[in-house]
Amino acid sequence: MNGRIFGTFVATALAVAGLAQAQAQTRVQAQAQAQPPAQPPAAPQVPPPAGQELSALARLDPRASGIEDLAPEAAPGQTSGRAPGKVPERGAGQGAISLRLALSQPVPFRVFMLDDPPRLVMDFREVAFDGIDPAAIDRSAHVTALRWGAFHPGWSRLVAELDAPYVVASAWQETAPTRINVSLVPSDAAGLAAAARAHDSEATAGPWALPAPAVIPAPHPRQDGSRPLRVLIDPGHGGLDPGAEAGGLSEAPLVLAFALQLRDLLIRAGMDVQMTRAEDVFVPLDTRVSVARAWGADLMLSVHADAIAEGEAHGATVYLLGAAAAAAGHTAEELAARHDRDDLLAGVDLDGHDDEVAGVLMDLARAETGPRSDRLAQALAARLKAAGLRMHRHPVQRADFTVLKAPDIPSVLLELGFLSSQEDRARLADPAWRERMAQAVLGALDDWGAADAAEARLLRQ
Numbered sequence: 001m002n003g004r005i006f007g008t009f010v011a012t013a014l015a016v017a018g019l020a021q022a023q024a025q026t027r028v029q030a031q032a033q034a035q036p037p038a039q040p041p042a043a044p045q046v047p048p049p050a051g052q053e054l055s056a057l058a059r060l061d062p063r064a065s066g067i068e069d070l071a072p073e074a075a076p077g078q079t080s081g082r083a084p085g086k087v088p089e090r091g092a093g094q095g096a097i098s099l100r101l102a103l104s105q106p107v108p109f110r111v112f113m114l115d116d117p118p119r120l121v122m123d124f125r126e127v128a129f130d131g132i133d134p135a136a137i138d139r140s141a142h143v144t145a146l147r148w149g150a151f152h153p154g155w156s157r158l159v160a161e162l163d164a165p166y167v168v169a170s171a172w173q174e175t176a177p178t179r180i181n182v183s184l185v186p187s188d189a190a191g192l193a194a195a196a197r198a199h200d201s202e203a204t205a206g207p208w209a210l211p212a213p214a215v216i217p218a219p220h221p222r223q224d225g226s227r228p229l230r231v232l233i234d235p236g237h238g239g240l241d242p243g244a245e246a247g248g249l250s251e252a253p254l255v256l257a258f259a260l261q262l263r264d265l266l267i268r269a270g271m272d273v274q275m276t277r278a279e280d281v282f283v284p285l286d287t288r289v290s291v292a293r294a295w296g297a298d299l300m301l302s303v304h305a306d307a308i309a310e311g312e313a314h315g316a317t318v319y320l321l322g323a324a325a326a327a328a329g330h331t332a333e334e335l336a337a338r339h340d341r342d343d344l345l346a347g348v349d350l351d352g353h354d355d356e357v358a359g360v361l362m363d364l365a366r367a368e369t370g371p372r373s374d375r376l377a378q379a380l381a382a383r384l385k386a387a388g389l390r391m392h393r394h395p396v397q398r399a400d401f402t403v404l405k406a407p408d409i410p411s412v413l414l415e416l417g418f419l420s421s422q423e424d425r426a427r428l429a430d431p432a433w434r435e436r437m438a439q440a441v442l443g444a445l446d447d448w449g450a451a452d453a454a455e456a457r458l459l460r461q
């Protein structure tokens with residue numbers, strides 16, 4: 001058993017490998033488990049990489065890693081090998097699933113289950129998955145989707161979606177060489193639900209918690225031109241959620257590149273700009289809205305470049321909150337549904353945070369925010385058209401996007417184009433085109449900001 005560490009949390013490695021100051025502020029809480037106590041491993045002392053704040057601590061070796069189905073007879077945790085010891089008998093039912101991750105060094109980690117859909121979530125501090133295709137290690141017939149990547153700064157997450165209920169039978173990290181081994185055994189809906197509930201209380205506290213949605217009692221006052229416009233740019237996706245992928249491009253880095261270009265342009269024009277993410281990191285949808293409200297943004301502009309599976313679509317589209325019109329087809333609904341699903345698969349539970357900010361004041365704010373969002377969308381469509389930028393045949397549409405639901409902040413979602421369209425892909429990848437698009441957005445925000453401020457001053461009189 002030497003060199004084998006049991007426990008959901010392995011509170012080893014914060015001392016390992018010079019953590020950046022920001023990271024070091026977060027402490028990993030060791031947890032009492034019904035398993036042998038954790039032993040600190042002989043962690044190798046690695047000097048911190050120079051000049052890097054958020055360098056990954058451990059690298060995954062895909063060749064020595066794998067997820068496999070075991071024969072039903074095999075006891076959980078019995079095998080750490082790549083190949084099952086026995087061939088499953090026909091009709092013998094489901095066996096355990098064995099997950100093995102070979103890492104360059106030990107990391108603190110945790111494992112938990114979520115349901116709807118059944119999925120295994122693993123958080124690490126911090127594993128580099130860069131450029132490794134999850135398909136390279138997934139050899140299980142019961143893992144229907146596997147994704148990984150940065151989760152929030154300093155943390156990485158792996159999510160394995162399963163085709164049936166499973167629970168964690170064991171999870172441990174061994175050193176020399178470092179491997180994290182997880183064994184999942186078949187369960188039923190009640191067993192999985194109990195496991196997911198057990199995780200709930202721990203997930204909402206401590207260093208693992210995502211930022212809680214901000215609860216702000218009253219809507220903040222609208223801008224009246226007496227100070228610079230506060231623009232929150234929200235680049236879609238990121239981290240373990242790459243967004244749409246087509247033609248060798250993925251949405252998350254593309255929209256981030258555009259957002260950074262736009263940010264610089266708006267700042268030079270004198271606006272006050274924040275971003276929901278400025279790097280390749282996952283930010284849950286409701287956190288994005290919370291950031292807008294906590295900061296007191298005057299408007300929130302989400303930026304995407306999605307793909308459609310069937311049919312043809314080209315050009316930019318501006319989305320407002322609302323039910324999709326029949327004329328615009330199913331695209332809007334599909335996109336909205338997929339965005340929420342991305343969040344769900346990333347291990348975030350979407351359960352009605354809207355309620356926390358309910359109230360008469362918010363209803364009043366909503367009544368005023370809707371028309372202001374409409375005018376923002378129209379200003380964008382007008383400026384894009386004037387700049388000769390290609391727009392979708394329905395340039396302004398409605399969809400039920402979570403990021404459009406701030407009750408008191410005018411919010412629009414700009415689809416720069418469709419990654420599924422070859423022409424749009426070429427435009428999106430062209431910095432000169434992105435600059436023209438950014439200029440058009442700046443023009444629209446100027447137009448809207450001036451008219452919106454004038455209205456605010458009129459309403460006050």
Ligand SMILES: [Zn+2]
Pocket residue numbers: 236237243244251304305306339
């Ligand atoms: Zn998107």
